[in-house]
Amino acid sequence: MLIVQKFGGSSVANAERVFNVAKRIIETYDKGNDVVVVLSAQGDTTDDLLAKAAEINENASKRELDMLLSTGEQQSVALMAMAIQKLGRNAISLNAAQVGIESTSTYSNAKIKRICTERIQNELDRKNIVIVTGFQGINKYDDVTTLGRGGSDTSAVALASVLHADLCEIYTDVDGVYTADPRIVKDAQKLNEISYDEMLELASLGAKVLHNRSVEMAKKYNINLVVRSSLTREEGTIVKEECKMEKMLISGVASDKDIARISVIGIKNEPGKAFEIFSLMARERISVDIILQSIGRNNTKDISFTVHKADLKQAIAVLEANKERLKVDEIVFTDDVAKLSIVGAGMATNTGVASLMFEALFDAGININMISTSEIKISVLIDEKDVEAATIAVHDKFRIAHLSMKA
Template sequence: MSLIVQKFGGTSVADVEKIRAAARKAIRAQKQGHRVVMVVSAMGKNTDLLLKLAGDVSQSPPAREMDMLLSTGEQVSVALVAMAIDDLGSKAVSLTGGQIGMKTDDSFSKARIQSISTERIERLLDDGNIVVAAGFQGIDDDLNITTLGRGGSDTTAVALASVLGASACEIYTDVDGVYTTDPRLLPEARRVDVISYDEMLELASLGAGVMHNRSIEFAKKFNVPIHVRSSFSDAEGTMIVAETESKTAPVCGAAMTPNEARVTVLGVPDVPGKSLQVFSAIAEKKIAVDMVVQNVGRKGRADISFTVRQDDLKLTLAALDKVLPAIGADAVTFDDQVSKVSVVGVNMADQTNVASTMFRALADANVNIQMITTSEIKISTLVPRAEAGAALRAVHEVFRLHEKPADAKSWDQIRAERGETADLDTLVSRLQDDALEALTLTGISLTKHQARVTLYGVPDEPGIAADMFETIGQAKIFVDMIVQGYDGEDGSTSVSFTVDESDLKQSLEVAVAIREKHGMRDIQDGSDIAKITVSGIGLRSHTHVATVLFKQLADLGINIEMIGTSELQVNAVISATNSDKALERLSAAFAASLEAGR
């Protein structure tokens, strides 16, 4: 008999009628011949109410007690849902995170799942019960209640689907699937039928509220199909799987992360090991860093800029304040009135004009770009918060995301093309041996024969980035990494990009034309460089990844020229001289780190 995991979010159990509707969905699935596990969030605004109560009692409540408090929201929901199922004539048992055997580490409010004991759930299912499990929570080795962070019920659901070998993980929410952007911000947003794990992982990390990014990490790691559906209708929804909807559309979605903060460490000595000191201090506080820009050093100094959630700004500044003297940097500045606007698509790596198209759309909307970072499947820009809505609309429109791609495929078509099913016995066996949320590396690679071009004194005004990369595109130069950060002089910015070494001469000729057109201050080039790439699942949420990378490079006396990060990759541009040694050391260091984390 197949097993289905159904997750119901807070809006789906917000009142008595919605609780009864969720109960009926579970009963219907059971009567169709499935064993059913429900994962339930706290009712409606219950978590917000609990947070307010905590704030009224204490300005700085202990993290352990916050987890104890917040976990009660889900306990109320699961009991009420189980009562509703009983009242409708079926059998149900509600369980807390501890009762379902979910063991986590002891990182209160951000706990990671280490293991799940399924014996009790299996026994209750065998007895004909619908199991109603509390999402968002578990227990540590000392039996303390822990929580997984906001949105953690998604992670609970996908984790249970993984260890139980479920045939489907259905996420019921107040929207009927995944959209090309938040339909509350842009009514013209289109629901997609299929989206890949990689694309959804990036969109979730960027603030797409439909799914928790750690739940997508789980699904990708263990190949769990996720079906996002509406709690209030029988619409088909969206499948999140390994494949993407279209093989030609450069962008599948756009996202706006409104409450970002930019932090810049000014005047960092341009010597090996300084990036390690900066990001180690932040990683110790388990703060996730997103956009990272290290400008190319001049006069022995460099600036390092990065973004964090606005809620993490105070803690980030405190962590940096403690290590600033040891780093030898001049100062730390920040801007807490910025937002991040990004586009995501697995096909953009094979198309040359995606970045310039995005930058031109922003320029036409009179939106100024403050920072740029790129990866193989994502381009992120930092913009003034007041301009973020216009920026999102501009990029959504220019990539025609409101229209379905001509080659779009449905889930049924993709499944037919697969022609095979996963070996669930092998998968479940592998799950029992893994630390469930441990970092999973998919590769460490080295790209040689790279070159870099940096323009200094780039005017901080709309349209410059668009003109630069349209000019580069017209010259048929393929650009890999792009980073834009503050120059540290006269309020301007610097823009660096990497190309194949064979394109350096032509790139410099184009850069000279760009400098003269816009009155930029200087150009610097670098050849004989290499890009080292760490790829995996959970790179950003496992905050020690960058620390390991920077430490190994520092130990070898290798300085970092550029940094690029995403959910799936961390890239560092370094001198090619010791790059083979760096690859060897990193492979060994990450192998040791992964073994220690099991």
């Protein structure tokens, strides 16, 4: 079998954990498997590098940030190869350029275009364990690019796809996918399995277990994907196309504090105005999430929407630069908000899900600013200070509702 294993930063945070992971890799290898390993940067290395960059230049270019941040993964793979070699097995570390991971040229959020498999296959034929840097690629200018925070998951799934791996294992510091963050909700339940669609929604809505693009890719290429802990021997959670498990009202509660709300006030109530605003965002490659339009006074309307906090400064700058052309009264913003979401395929066949969520928030005294829905998710925008209390309240409400349904 060919197995791709990805280990997150907390799994390789120090020497002890590096050797712990090395032993697990060797266990897999000694069973006769070919093994390709993808690593993230150790512990808080990426955050530390960002802090160093801010000390030098608060407005550093994304190209130079990518050049800096990519060194974290390169440290990880070299150290892991050394650990495996010390334990008596053959291993080789490779970066994105050596492998041939070709990406788009969008610095800090690049997408993988193509991966050459020749170098990896040659190393596997030599019976090497191959250790590859996650989170990065090389663009057409031969510059290093990064794939966005959590992008090592996407690197692993992409490699599993092009190598036709039999299994892709994502190792983290939790032993699977939970109905909520177990660090916040003490009685969160681990799921034995979850569908690609539900996992994709949870990942996109703030759950930190998997990078959303990795789930999208796993679904597209039907990758056998398992999430498990590097610190325990628990079975983990299988991510798959269809789940046979009894359907709960919801599969999970996710929160995201990395967002900001922008409100464009006093827009003329005429066709094309929303297009003008969001075409500006698209031109700057700024992703927009929840959108709310309301009617104002004197034949005007207001449009509010959310963006990632990292994009807020750029979004405000482009709106202010085009304020006269847009003919708006005011542009206001806040980054003191959070998004709380529930996800579940069971929503499609169970009425009253939205009512239960809103009841939980009402009982907890939490105000809702904006609402967004789809077939399998409901998201609300709330004050950031309320997000943990809201997560617990909503999770408890649906846990009790599910137990009463079973009874």
